[in-house]
Amino acid sequence: MEKLIEIRDMCKIYNPGENEVRALDHVNLDVYEGELVAIIGHSGSGKSTLMNMLGCLDVPTIGQYCLHGMDVSSLSDNDLSEIRNLEIGFIFQGFNLISNLTAMGNVELPLIYRGVGKAERTRLAYEALCMVGLEKRLDHKPSEMSGGQQQRVAIARAIAARPPVILADEPTGNLDSSSTKEIMGILRQLHSEGRTVIIITHDDDIAEQAKRIIRIMDGKIVEDIINENYQENYLEQKESGKDA
Amino acid sequence: MAQLLEYIKMALANIKANKGRSILTMLGIIIGISSVITIMAVGDGFEKEMNDQLNSMAGGQLYVYAGDEASNNEDYMNNDDMDAVESEIAGVTGTSPDYADYGTVLTPKGSFDLVLRGGGTAQQEVSALEMVGGRFYNQSDISTGNRVCVIKKNDAIKAFGTDDVLGMNLEVTLYNITIDLTIIGVSQDKNSDSMLFGYNTDRISLEMPYTTFESFGWETTDSIYGFYITTDGTLPSKEVADNTLKLLRDRHHAQTEDYYLLQDFNDQLATVNNTMGMITGFISLVAGISLLVGGIGVMNIMLVSVTERTREIGIRKSLGAKTGSIMLQFLAESAIIACIGGLIGVALGLLMAHGICSLPMLGFAPGVKVSTILLATLFSSGIGIFFGIYPARKAAKLSPIEALRRN
Ligand SMILES: Nc1ncnc2c1ncn2[C@@H]1O[C@H](COP(=O)(O)OP(=O)(O)OP(=O)(O)O)[C@@H](O)[C@H]1O
Ligand SMILES: [Mg+2]
Numbered sequence: 001m002e003k004l005i006e007i008r009d010m011c012k013i014y015n016p017g018e019n020e021v022r023a024l025d026h027v028n029l030d031v032y033e034g035e036l037v038a039i040i041g042h043s044g045s046g047k048s049t050l051m052n053m054l055g056c057l058d059v060p061t062i063g064q065y066c067l068h069g070m071d072v073s074s075l076s077d078n079d080l081s082e083i084r085n086l087e088i089g090f091i092f093q094g095f096n097l098i099s100n101l102t103a104m105g106n107v108e109l110p111l112i113y114r115g116v117g118k119a120e121r122t123r124l125a126y127e128a129l130c131m132v133g134l135e136k137r138l139d140h141k142p143s144e145m146s147g148g149q150q151q152r153v154a155i156a157r158a159i160a161a162r163p164p165v166i167l168a169d170e171p172t173g174n175l176d177s178s179s180t181k182e183i184m185g186i187l188r189q190l191h192s193e194g195r196t197v198i199i200i201t202h203d204d205d206i207a208e209q210a211k212r213i214i215r216i217m218d219g220k221i222v223e224d225i226i227n228e229n230y231q232e233n234y235l236e237q238k239e240s241g242k243d244a
Numbered sequence: 245m246a247q248l249l250e251y252i253k254m255a256l257a258n259i260k261a262n263k264g265r266s267i268l269t270m271l272g273i274i275i276g277i278s279s280v281i282t283i284m285a286v287g288d289g290f291e292k293e294m295n296d297q298l299n300s301m302a303g304g305q306l307y308v309y310a311g312d313e314a315s316n317n318e319d320y321m322n323n324d325d326m327d328a329v330e331s332e333i334a335g336v337t338g339t340s341p342d343y344a345d346y347g348t349v350l351t352p353k354g355s356f357d358l359v360l361r362g363g364g365t366a367q368q369e370v371s372a373l374e375m376v377g378g379r380f381y382n383q384s385d386i387s388t389g390n391r392v393c394v395i396k397k398n399d400a401i402k403a404f405g406t407d408d409v410l411g412m413n414l415e416v417t418l419y420n421i422t423i424d425l426t427i428i429g430v431s432q433d434k435n436s437d438s439m440l441f442g443y444n445t446d447r448i449s450l451e452m453p454y455t456t457f458e459s460f461g462w463e464t465t466d467s468i469y470g471f472y473i474t475t476d477g478t479l480p481s482k483e484v485a486d487n488t489l490k491l492l493r494d495r496h497h498a499q500t501e502d503y504y505l506l507q508d509f510n511d512q513l514a515t516v517n518n519t520m521g522m523i524t525g526f527i528s529l530v531a532g533i534s535l536l537v538g539g540i541g542v543m544n545i546m547l548v549s550v551t552e553r554t555r556e557i558g559i560r561k562s563l564g565a566k567t568g569s570i571m572l573q574f575l576a577e578s579a580i581i582a583c584i585g586g587l588i589g590v591a592l593g594l595l596m597a598h599g600i601c602s603l604p605m606l607g608f609a610p611g612v613k614v615s616t617i618l619l620a621t622l623f624s625s626g627i628g629i630f631f632g633i634y635p636a637r638k639a640a641k642l643s644p645i646e647a648l649r650r651n
Contacts, residue, residue, distance in 0.1 A: 057645045058643075078566045084564050090563070096559050098559055098560075100261045101257075109560065113560070113566070113569060
């Protein structure tokens with residue numbers, strides 16, 4: 001598998017000088033194509049900051065970030081927009097849907113900016129919404145949907161344009177256990193289709209479902225292990241285990 | 245380019261989502277554009293009306309008359325002077341003293357008050373008449389003082405119940421002298437819609453050679469206070485005027501420049517047009533200022549909108565919107581608001597112009613030019629784009645992460 005992400009000595013320092021916060025502190029990280037990674041850490045440990053870096057939303061204070069072997073720290077705003085559009089599907093902590101657009105409208109957004117024509121766009125967005133089980137909620141606005149449904153719209157939006165990398169920041173943050181299960185199922189399915197999926201969480205149960213677990217604390221990577229308990233059909237196993 | 249359509253759709257959706265605010269923003273543009281359109285339409289209509297009026301009055305184009313000194317000396321002009329001007333001055337096509345007096349006329353339909361006008365070779369043009377039957381009186385009618393006349397078509401119908409009146413006689417009484425005039429022509433006004441002079445009366449008016457007044461005992465050929473001169477337009481009227489005055493001074497051995505004076509209707513026309521232009525210009529300036537204020541209103545609302553929608557902008561950018569995409573979306577929004585405002589303004593302006601122009605004391609058609617409407621619409625969109633640039637840039641330049649962090 002090709003190396004997808006290569007982070008060298010990355011620091012993100014907020015408010016340099018007095019009151020400075022080292023949200024990322026000399027982070028080194030390699031992620032290969034097709035991996036299913038969980039980044040776990042306590043609140044305030046720098047997970048979201050790291051995801052913003054991975055997603056080319058923010059630039060590091062020091063250090064280097066190569067995506068597909070290309071150093072992105074030197075790219076212009078517009079180039080970064082293009083990379084985000086083509087390479088990355090974001091699922092944000094807090095859904096970040098546009099409130100006056102319908103589910104369909106929200107899912108179509110990345111496709112619009114990619115320049116996909118109306119017919120193709122509608123088809124892809126519909127497919128994505130079907131995949132997350134929202135084919136009955138196409139014309140609903142975010143305010144007319146439950147939290148779990150909104151999160152699924154956000155997932156549909158991230159996967160509609162079929163980007164090779166999915167970045168999910170607390171995708172199950174405020175959902176009940178059955179919604180959590182559904183959403184984890186979708187993410188694992190995306191992974192099994194060959195996409196690189198990076199899930200950020202503070203929940204060990206969620207992290208347990210990934211192949212590789214990276215623990216982050218105070219902006220530093222303190223642990224980076226292969227999950228020995230990982231099973232392709234984790235959910236089913238757990239279900240049957242319960243029943244027995 | 246296909247993308248542009250998407251941005252326009254986004255903009256429209258957003259305008260619809262903020263209906264009340266969008267309409268209030270449009271109001272500034274609506275007021276500005278509608279006042280510009282009203283002023284232009286009323287102004288152009290008035291100018292056109294004035295021109296028609298003056299043109300019909302200015303059929304004679306030049307009017308020469310005795311100055312103070314000549315008047316004091318009672319050194320008026322005579323028919324020989326008129327003939328000399330007509331034959332010696334290049335570019336002159338006719339002359340007429342345009343006499344008029346009131347009498348009565350007896351017709352098969354009864355007796356009517358009469359306006360009797362006596363003119364020279366230029367009279368048809370001076371009175372702005374066109375013939376619908378027969379002929380106008382000519383040079384030989386004038387030199388012999390023939391008892392002929394030309395009647396207006398509607399007067400003929402009043403007098404005879406028909407306009408087939410050629411060769412008929414009218415019994416005309418003036419200064420207690422009654423004479424039969426033979427109708428040789430039927431005419432009508434060239435500018436029949438004329439507002440100030442086209443009023444309908446019970447009077448009948450007749451045109452006859454000015455020399456025919458002599459049949460009523462009025463000595464017309466000697467002391468002519470002033471007369472009209474028509475020109476063929478080949479020479480500048482200034483030149484014709486100067487030559488005429490010089491000839492008259494020579495003929496009367498006058499010493500002073502202003503012995504005879506001359507009124508040039510072309511000058512008056514130009515003066516009226518100038519004044520109108522200045523008035524329209526000034527009011528347009530005021531309207532322009534209100535448009536500017538409207539534009540600033542658009543900018544203000546767009547700035548508010550950008551601030552309100554910072555998060556939306558952040559989401560769009562994080563999903564791959566480029567600086568240009570955001571910029572276009574916001575520009576499209578301000579341009580559409582201003583353009584719709586402009587269109588409503590045009591409609592409202594035309595309505596107001598019609599309202600004003602149909603007021604009883606005015607009563608002329610507003611002058612509506614397609615170019616004005618097109619220009620107003622383009623201009624209002626331009627305002628939207630111009631005043632939208634700053635907010636749109638502000639939106640487009642937001643860093644996605646900063647924008648997402650804000651509420
Ligand atoms: N814009 C900012 N300015 C200053 N400090 C910031 C900023 N953003 C984040 N931080 C700080 O950086 C640290 C890491 O924040 P981050 O959002 O990455 O945490 P997190 O691991 O995602 O936490 P959570 O699980 O609560 O989402 C925190 O201490 C936070 O206070
Ligand atoms: Mg976070």
